[in-house]
Amino acid sequence: xxxxxxxxxxxxxxxxxxxxxxxxxxxxxxxxxxxxxxxxxxxxxxxxxxxxxxxxxxxxxxxxxxxxxxxxxxxxxxxxxxxxxxxxxxxxxxxxxxxxxxxxxxxxxxxxxxxxxxxxxxxxxxxxxxxxxxxxxxxxxxxxxxxxxxxxxxxxxxxxxxxxxxxxxxxxxxxxxxxxxxxxxxxxxxxxxxxxxxxxxxxxxxxxxxxxxxxxxx
Numbered sequence: 682x683x684x685x686x687x688x689x690x691x692x693x694x695x696x697x698x699x700x701x702x703x704x705x706x707x708x709x710x711x712x713x714x715x716x717x718x719x720x721x722x723x724x725x726x727x728x729x730x731x732x733x734x735x736x737x738x739x740x741x742x743x744x745x746x747x748x749x750x751x752x753x754x755x756x757x758x759x760x761x762x763x764x765x766x767x768x769x770x771x772x773x774x775x776x777x778x779x780x781x782x783x784x785x786x787x788x789x790x791x792x793x794x795x796x797x798x799x800x801x802x803x804x805x806x807x808x809x810x811x812x813x814x815x816x817x818x819x820x821x822x823x824x825x826x827x828x829x830x831x832x833x834x835x836x837x838x839x840x841x842x843x844x845x846x847x848x849x850x851x852x853x854x855x856x857x858x859x860x861x862x863x864x865x866x867x868x869x870x871x872x873x874x875x876x877x878x879x880x881x882x883x884x885x886x887x888x889x890x891x892x893x894x895x896x897x898x899x
Contacts, residue, residue, distance in 0.1 A: 682777075684816055689817065697850075698849055699731055700734035703731060703735040709782065710739065711739035712784045714726065714727055715764075716795055717746070726745065734890045736887055744763060765796045766796050766804050769795065785802075791835055803841060815841060819849065848876070
């Protein structure tokens with residue numbers, strides 16, 4: 682099974698959620714990051730955090746771009762040719778033949794462009810021959826209802842399957858809006874909240890992280 686980890690925005694916890702899903706998946710898991718932006722060649726990227734927290738070693742980064750921009754913009758400015766979403770899909774399908782679970786972490790939100798033609802993560806999914814699903818990472822606080830509903834609507838309009846919503850950073854002391862959103866998110870989107878990742882767990886040790894993962898998911 683292929684699981685796409687997308688989000689309603691950038692910096693909402695997709696990488697930490699990907700690491701948690703990798704732990705949850707068990708031993709036979711590969712993680713793919715089609716486009717990594719804002720990282721220099723000798724710097725650790727998102728996959729390094731996934732490995733540090735989950736222990737997964739089958740890590741596959743597609744293209745690395747130095748500026749912290751959308752992949753299409755960063756590639757244009759760097760003069761780098763991006764792989765097509767068809768190429769990405771073929772590579773991910775290949776991994777699915779060797780691993781029980783393949784996790785694909787997107788860049789930014791669902792409709793951020795991944796190739797020179799402006800195709801995005803949803804477009805990539807449509808080229809796959811392996812069964813897949815999406816997990817949508819979302820914020821806890823104000824604004825999340827609209828952003829999450831728009832992302833889910835975009836997936837539904839393409840008839841792409843959504844397993845659930847995961848709140849990427851759940852505070853230790855949620856305020857009124859955050860508590861209400863926990864109930865309102867599934868009511869508005871029709872998609873269950875399947876997980877809540879506590880704030881700050883990205884700094885934990887691998888052992889602490891792995892031990893806590895089962896308690897974060899419904």
